[in-house]
Amino acid sequence: MAHGVSTVDAVDSRENKGGGQELSQERLFWHGMRQMMPIAAAGILDGLVFGILARHAGLSMFxxxxxxxxxxxxxSQFAAVGLISQGIVGWPLLVSTLLINARQLLYGLSLGPSFRNLPVWKLSIMAGQLNDETYALKSTYLAQGGKPSMTYFMGAGFGDYAIWHSCVFVGAIIGTAFTGTEQYGLDFAFIATFLGFLALNLTSSVYVKTAVVAAGAASLGYWMFGLTSSVVMGTVAAMLMGVFSRER
Known part of the structure; x- marks a missing residue:
């Protein structure tokens, strides 16, 4: 999930630079959380939908x-739940979600040099809170001159974590109230959700080409080997398009 990035507040940014007044650790934590809220709030609907879809896929509340x-x-959570709902488990699920989430490696490589002096266990905690939204905020924060701060990053990560999981919890509760989803067409929700994600990201010719190639590969995989292969082949095709494309 990727939402918009709020601009880092200029005054607080200056305060956290070497030439200005240093923020206390407590203020840095709340500063990160406060700046994360508008971005995390954009994912409220996604969290609700995920909770509902997970319950409809047969997952328990736990x-x-x-x-x-x-x-x-x-x-990757949406992808996993969509595959589970179709009876696809095991290595196809792991490979597909791994490839979908491969961009996280680039996020870590981007932020890592700013925290090269931190021990591995602290980096592991920060990595656990790294996703599209928190990376967008944290990279903007550093680009605007903010000092690398684990405290700030943890505040931002905690804000995003709390909102997302609260919404998933509410969605999972709501999901238990619905039965006979096919009667209302809710079984199409998985497909509709991903079509919505796709439509929002078709912002350049390379993305359109990638969507077409991935769809073709998935269709070929389905025709040749069935549903499981179509998922893997479509995902791999999209990844290869991203690697070898020269367009932006």
Whole structure:
């Protein structure tokens, strides 16, 4: 999931630079949380939808919350639940979600040099809170001159974590109230959700080409080997397009 990035507040940014007044650790934490709120709030609907879809896919309340608490990666969570709902488990699910979330490696490589002096266990905690939204805020914060601060990053991550998981919890409760989803066409919700994600990201010719190639590969995989192969082939095709494309 990727939402808009709010601009880092100029006054607070100056305060956190070497030439100005240093923010206390407590203020840095709340500063990060406050700046994360507008971005995280944009994902409220996504969290509600995920909770509902996870319950309709057959996951229990415990399994739904465990999945979102441990994974904390919206797009791959949606993908996993969609595959589970179709009876696809095991290595195809792992490979597909791994490829979808491969961009996290680039996020870590981007932020890592600013925290090269931190021990591995602290970096692991920060990595657990890194996703599209928190990366967007944190990279903007550093680009505007903010000092690398684990406290600020933890505040931003905690704000995003709290909103997302609260909404998933509410969605999972709502999901238990609905039965006979096919009667209302809610079984199409998985497909509709991803079509919505796709439509929002078709902002350049390379994205359109990638969507067409991935759809073609998925269709070919389905025709040749069935549903499981179509998911893997479509995902791999999209990743290869991203790697080799020279367009922006």
């Amino acid at each position: 399994e739904t919350m465990l999945l979102t608490l441990l994974v904390n990666a919206g797009s």
